[in-house]
Amino acid sequence: MLNARRRLVMNLRYLRALLKRFRPTMLMAVLLFGLMPLLYQWRHVTPEGNRVSLGKALRHVYFLLYGQPYLDVDDSLLMFVDMVIPPVGIAVLVDGVVRFAYLFFARHRQDKEWFEVIAETLTGHVVVCGAGRVGYRVVSxxxxxxxxxxxxxxxxxxxxxxxxxxxxxxxxxxxxRSHQCLPRTNVMKAAAIVCATDDDLANLNIALDARKMNPDIRVVIRLFDDDLVAKVRDTFKAEALSSSSLAAPAMALAALDPRIVHSFRIGTHLMVVSVFEARQGLPGMSISEVRDRFGGLTLSMRRRGERAERLHPSGETRIEAGDALTVQAEYGDYRKLRAFTQEAEAPVFATRTEGLT
Incomplete structure (x- = not known):
C-alpha cells in the first residue's frame, strides 16, 4: 500500500513537472486550437456570404499542421496565418507533443532528460553518488x-x-564531475549528498561542487585514505567516513571473538554488540542491574520459546533462564559480562550483521 501510494505521488509529481517544462508547448496549443479557430470564424466568409462554423474553423487549423488546408480563404490576414501555422506548428507544437509523450510513456528508459524531470519534482531529497555495494546499501x-x-x-x-x-x-x-551532472540531480534543493564512489579524488570534487551550489547541503564522503578523513572533517565541515576504519574493528574483533555481532567507535571507546543467552548469572537479575553492574545496555530481549523480540525492555524487567539479550557495551565491560556469564560460544540464533565494506 505504501509503495503504491509512493508511486502515485511520484507519477503526479512527474506529470506536474512535465506540464511545467512544456509550458510553451501548452501555450502554443491553446493559441492554435483555442484562438485561431475564433479568428477564422470571425474573418472568413463563405462564397454564400455565411460565417464559417467553429467546428470547421477548428478542422482547418488542425489540417494546416499537415499542410492540408480545409478552407479556401481569400482574406489577407488569414492567408498570412495559413502560411505561418504549418512551420510554427511543426517546429513547436508537434515536436513538443512528441517529446512530452516520449517522456511520459517511456519513463522506464531513464535517460538524462527523464531523470532531470524527476529530480525537479523533489525537495529535501538525498543525492547518492555511486551505485556500488556501499551506495546501494545507503539507498536501501x-x-x-x-x-x-x-x-x-x-x-x-x-x-x-x-x-x-x-x-x-x-x-x-x-x-x-561533468558540469551538467549535479544540476540535473536538483542538488540546489537537496538535503544531503552522499559521495560513495571508489575514487577519493572524485568524492572530494563532488563534495566541493555540491557545497558550492548549495551551501546548506549536508555532505557525507566515503574515503579510503584514513589520513584525509580528519582533514576533510575540519576543512570542509563534512562528515567523512573511512571504509577501512569502519570495517577494521569489526574484522579484528570477529577474529578474536565470534560472539560479537557488531562493533563501532564512539570517540576513543570501542563499543560492541553481542547476544547473551541467560544461563548462568543473568537469570534473576533485572535489565537495569546488568546496565549498572556491567555497563551493558540491553537493546532487545526475547523470551524463551518466543520468536518476537522486545526492543528496549524496561529496567525493571527480570531476566529468566533461556532469555536472549542483545547487549551493547564497551569492549572491556563486555569481557567482564562474558566472564560473569561464563559463555564461550555464541548462541545458535545469534547472527553477525554485515559491515560497511
Whole structure:
C-alpha cells in the first residue's frame, strides 16, 4: 500500500513537472486550437456570404499542421496565418507533443532528460553518488526511512545499476564531475549528498561542487585514505567516513571473538554488540542491574520459546533462564559480562550483521 501510494505521488509529481517544462508547448496549443479557430470564424466568409462554423474553423487549423488546408480563404490576414501555422506548428507544437509523450510513456528508459524531470519534482531529497555495494546499501536504508533518493553512477555495468532500476529508483548514468551532472540531480534543493564512489579524488570534487551550489547541503564522503578523513572533517565541515576504519574493528574483533555481532567507535571507546543467552548469572537479575553492574545496555530481549523480540525492555524487567539479550557495551565491560556469564560460544540464533565494506 505504501509503495503504491509512493508511486502515485511520484507519477503526479512527474506529470506536474512535465506540464511545467512544456509550458510553451501548452501555450502554443491553446493559441492554435483555442484562438485561431475564433479568428477564422470571425474573418472568413463563405462564397454564400455565411460565417464559417467553429467546428470547421477548428478542422482547418488542425489540417494546416499537415499542410492540408480545409478552407479556401481569400482574406489577407488569414492567408498570412495559413502560411505561418504549418512551420510554427511543426517546429513547436508537434515536436513538443512528441517529446512530452516520449517522456511520459517511456519513463522506464531513464535517460538524462527523464531523470532531470524527476529530480525537479523533489525537495529535501538525498543525492547518492555511486551505485556500488556501499551506495546501494545507503539507498536501501534511506528508502526504508521514507526519504526520496536519486542516484548517479558513471558506469552502466556497475554492480547495482540493474537492481536500482528494477526498484524504480531514479538513476542517472553520467560522469559526476561533468558540469551538467549535479544540476540535473536538483542538488540546489537537496538535503544531503552522499559521495560513495571508489575514487577519493572524485568524492572530494563532488563534495566541493555540491557545497558550492548549495551551501546548506549536508555532505557525507566515503574515503579510503584514513589520513584525509580528519582533514576533510575540519576543512570542509563534512562528515567523512573511512571504509577501512569502519570495517577494521569489526574484522579484528570477529577474529578474536565470534560472539560479537557488531562493533563501532564512539570517540576513543570501542563499543560492541553481542547476544547473551541467560544461563548462568543473568537469570534473576533485572535489565537495569546488568546496565549498572556491567555497563551493558540491553537493546532487545526475547523470551524463551518466543520468536518476537522486545526492543528496549524496561529496567525493571527480570531476566529468566533461556532469555536472549542483545547487549551493547564497551569492549572491556563486555569481557567482564562474558566472564560473569561464563559463555564461550555464541548462541545458535545469534547472527553477525554485515559491515560497511
Amino acid at each position: 536504508q534511506l528508502r526504508a526511512l521514507g526519504k526520496d533518493v536519486v542516484v548517479v553512477e558513471k558506469r552502466e555495468e556497475a554492480a547495482f545499476v540493474a537492481v536500482l532500476r528494477d526498484e524504480q529508483v531514479p538513476l542517472l548514468i553520467d560522469d559526476i
